[in-house]
Amino acid sequence: MKVIFLVCFSLIGLGWSAKHGRADEAISAFFEQTVWAKVGERTCLKCHKVGGEAEESKFVLADPKRSLDQPETLRNNQAVFAKVARLEAGVHQSRMLLKVVGKLNHGGKEVFKVDSPEYRILADWVKRQNTRPPGPRPNVVNKNARPFFDGIVMLDDRRLLRRVTLSLAGRLPSEAEIAAVAKGGFKAIPKLLDQVLGEDAFYDRLREGFNDIFLTEGYDDVPENALSYEHFSTTRGWTQNHDLSHIKDEKERRQAGYKLSNDYRKAMLGEPMKLIEHIVKNDRPFTEIVTADYIMVTPYTSRGYGIFTELKSRFKNPEDPFEYIPVKLKALVGRNRVEDQDSATGFYAHAGLLSNFQYLKRFPTTETNRNRQRSRVYFQHFLGIDVLELAARVSDAAAVTAKYENPTMQASECKVDPKCWTKNGVS
Numbered sequence: 001m002k003v004i005f006l007v008c009f010s011l012i013g014l015g016w017s018a019k020h021g022r023a024d025e026a027i028s029a030f031f032e033q034t035v036w037a038k039v040g041e042r043t044c045l046k047c048h049k050v051g052g053e054a055e056e057s058k059f060v061l062a063d064p065k066r067s068l069d070q071p072e073t074l075r076n077n078q079a080v081f082a083k084v085a086r087l088e089a090g091v092h093q094s095r096m097l098l099k100v101v102g103k104l105n106h107g108g109k110e111v112f113k114v115d116s117p118e119y120r121i122l123a124d125w126v127k128r129q130n131t132r133p134p135g136p137r138p139n140v141v142n143k144n145a146r147p148f149f150d151g152i153v154m155l156d157d158r159r160l161l162r163r164v165t166l167s168l169a170g171r172l173p174s175e176a177e178i179a180a181v182a183k184g185g186f187k188a189i190p191k192l193l194d195q196v197l198g199e200d201a202f203y204d205r206l207r208e209g210f211n212d213i214f215l216t217e218g219y220d221d222v223p224e225n226a227l228s229y230e231h232f233s234t235t236r237g238w239t240q241n242h243d244l245s246h247i248k249d250e251k252e253r254r255q256a257g258y259k260l261s262n263d264y265r266k267a268m269l270g271e272p273m274k275l276i277e278h279i280v281k282n283d284r285p286f287t288e289i290v291t292a293d294y295i296m297v298t299p300y301t302s303r304g305y306g307i308f309t310e311l312k313s314r315f316k317n318p319e320d321p322f323e324y325i326p327v328k329l330k331a332l333v334g335r336n337r338v339e340d341q342d343s344a345t346g347f348y349a350h351a352g353l354l355s356n357f358q359y360l361k362r363f364p365t366t367e368t369n370r371n372r373q374r375s376r377v378y379f380q381h382f383l384g385i386d387v388l389e390l391a392a393r394v395s396d397a398a399a400v401t402a403k404y405e406n407p408t409m410q411a412s413e414c415k416v417d418p419k420c421w422t423k424n425g426v427s
C-alpha cells in the first residue's frame with residue numbers, strides 16, 4: 001500500500017520591507033490573510049469606502065473583489081492601513097485602536113471590544129507598523145544563513161506512532177506496537193503503518209474524510225430517489241412490498257419493516273464512499289474514482305436496481321444489507337422506449353463518481369443547467385478549480401466607467417449611434 005506523508009508547515013511571513021506604507025510595497029501575508037481577511041474586509045470596508053459612511057475620513061479602502069487589479073487594490077489597502085496605524089492620538093496611543101473601540105468619537109461607534117480577537121489583530125498590526133526597523137533593509141542573500149528547516153524538531157518515534165494510530169485508526173498504539181518502535185525505531189513504522197491501513201477503523205476514517213469533501217451521505221429527498229423514476233420506478237421502493245408475513249406479531253413485523261427500509265437507505269447512501277474504500281483497499285489507481293466502470297452495491301441496494309436475483313450468488317451473505325460488491329450495470333431501461341438509454345456497449349456509461357447516481361443526486365442540474373452547480377462542483381472536486389474565484393466579478397458600474405472609455409458617457413446626446421460619436425469627436 002502506498003503511503004503518502006503530507007507534512008504541512010504553516011509559515012507566517014512577517015514581510016518586512018524597505019519602504020513604509022507605500023503602495024508599491026509587497027503585500028505581507030499577515031496583512032492579506034489576517035488584517036485584511038479577518039478585520040478589514042469583514043468590518044471596516046462596510047463604511048470605509050467610497051460611497052460608505054466614512055468616505056470623508058483619511059481611512060478609505062477599496063474592495064479587491066470588485067477590482068480589475070486585485071493585487072494592486074490590496075496593496076493600496078495595505079498602504080492605507082499602514083498609514084492610519086501609525087497615527088497617534090497622544091503619546092503612544094494609537095488613533096486606530098482608540099477609534100475601533102468607539103473612543104475619539106468614532107463615526108462607526110464601538111466596532112470591537114478591547115481584547116476581542118479582531119482588536120488583538122489590529123493591535124498586532126499597529127505594533128508592527130510602529131516598531132519597524134528604520135531605513136531600507138538590504139536585499140541580499142546571506143550565504144551563511146542556516147538551512148530553511150533548521151531548528152524544526154521532529155516528533156520522536158513513540159509520539160509519531162501515537163499520531164499515526166490516533167489519526168488513522170482512532171486508537172492508541174498497542175503494547176506490541178510500542179515495543180516494536182522502542183526496538184526498531186523509525187524503521188519499524190512503515191510496517192506498523194501498513195497494518196493500521198488494513199484496519200476497519202481506517203476505512204471508516206477514509207470514507208468519513210472523503211465524505212467531508214463529496215458530501216454524498218446526505219441529500220434532499222429519500223435516498224432511494226437517487227435512482228430515477230424513469231428507470232427504477234418498479235424496483236427502487238422494493239422495501240414497501242417486501243414480504244414480511246413470516247413475522248406473526250404485528251408490532252414486530254412493523255419494526256422489521258422500519259429496519260428493512262432504514263438499512264436499505266443507509267446502504268444506498270453508502271455506495272459512493274464505498275467505491276473509494278474499494279479502490280484504496282484493493283490498491284487500485286486512485287483515478288478510478290472518475291474512471292471506475294462499476295458501482296458498489298449490496299444485497300439491499302441491488303434490489304433497488306432490480307438486479308439482486310442475478311447477483312445473489314456473488315454475495316457472501318445475501319441477507320447482509322451492507323456487504324458491498326462491484327457491479328457493472330446494463331444500459332438503463334426506461335418505462336417507455338424513448339427513455340431507454342443509448343449505449344454502444346450495452347452497459348451503463350460508468351465513470352466512477354462522475355456518473356454515480358448518488359453523486360448526481362447530491363449535485364443536481366436541470367435541462368436549463370440550473371445554477372450551474374454541477375459543473376462548478378465537477379471543477380472543484382476533480383480539477384481543483386474554484387470557478388467562482390477565476391475572475392473578479394465586477395458589478396461596480398463606477399469602476400467599469402473609470403477603466404473603460406464608454407462612448408455614451410462621453411457624448412451623452414448620442415445614445416448609441418456611432419456616427420454621432422464620430423461627429424462629436426469620440427474615437
Ligand code: HEC
Pocket residue numbers: 039040043044045046047048053054056057058059084095096099100104105106107108109111
Ligand atoms: C459603521 C460604520 C463604520 C465602521 C464599520 C467602521 N468605521 Fe471607522 N469611521 C467611521 C466614520 C463615519 C468615520 C469618520 C468620523 C470619525 O473620524 O470618526 C470613521 C473614522 C475612522 C478613523 C479615523 C480616520 C481619520 O480620518 O483619521 C479610523 C482610524 C477608523 N475609523 C478605523 C476603523 C477601523 C479600523 C474599522 C474596522 C475595524 C472601522 N473604522 C470601522 C465609520 C465606521
